Amino acid sequence: xxxxxxxxxxxxxxxxxxxxxxxxxxxxxxxxxxxxxxxxxxxxxxxxxxxxxxxxxxxxxxxxxxxxxxxxxxxxxxxxxxxxxxxxxxxxxxxxxxxxxxxxxxxxxxxxxxxxxxxxxxxxxxxxxxxxxxxxxxxxxxxxxxxxxxxxxxxxxxxxxxxxxxxxxxxxxxxxxxxxxxxxxxxx
Numbered sequence: 001x002x003x004x005x006x007x008x009x010x011x012x013x014x015x016x017x018x019x020x021x022x023x024x025x026x027x028x029x030x031x032x033x034x035x036x037x038x039x040x041x042x043x044x045x046x047x048x049x050x051x052x053x054x055x056x057x058x059x060x061x062x063x064x065x066x067x068x069x070x071x072x073x074x075x076x077x078x079x080x081x082x083x084x085x086x087x088x089x090x091x092x093x094x095x096x097x098x099x100x101x102x103x104x105x106x107x108x109x110x111x112x113x114x115x116x117x118x119x120x121x122x123x124x125x126x127x128x129x130x131x132x133x134x135x136x137x138x139x140x141x142x143x144x145x146x147x148x149x150x151x152x153x154x155x156x157x158x159x160x161x162x163x164x165x166x167x168x169x170x171x172x173x174x175x176x177x178x179x180x181x182x183x184x185x186x187x188x
Contacts, residue, residue, distance in 0.1 A: 008072050015063045023063070026072065027056055033152050034080050040147045041084045051087060055080045074161040077148065081162060134184040142177035149174055
């Protein structure tokens with residue numbers, strides 16, 4: 001067991017006993033990753049902040065109810081994923097097109113990426129902007145798997161738990177998604 005898993009289990013134990021300080025440490029560990037995941041899915045800074053807050057509120061309520069969480073990372077992503085799905089369902093009921101939601105948000109700020117050399121920084125920004133634009137052209141399933149794997153750095157097993165599919169199915173989707181992204185990038 002790694003130190004992170006032990007720390008996570010300890011914090012979950014303390015949070016289950018309604019220790020807000022322990023839960024705030026959990027929040028600090030995961031908030032950036034969950035926000036990034038939500039932002040990539042809905043492409044709106046304000047909505048992503050709201051949904052991220054809701055993820056942590058729902059998780060806190062679940063933890064203090066005494067229910068067991070075996071993998072906190074996967075659980076948080078699953079809650080975030082479900083909230084994003086609900087967000088799009090509500091938007092569809094309001095008569096807003098999903099295309100308008102996708103294109104109406106802000107672009108991801110790439111200037112937060114720290115690269116030491118000037119030309120490399122410019123090249124990386126341009127490449128990241130191209131990839132983000134092309135990600136929007138992928139099917140939702142493909143985009144989600146790529147974000148979870150390459151942006152958030154999750155393992156195949158964690159992704160499988162989040163999307164409720166078998167490891168083999170996730171590998172196939174990831175393979176197809178990366179090929180589709182390469183095609184959109186003009187690399188295939």
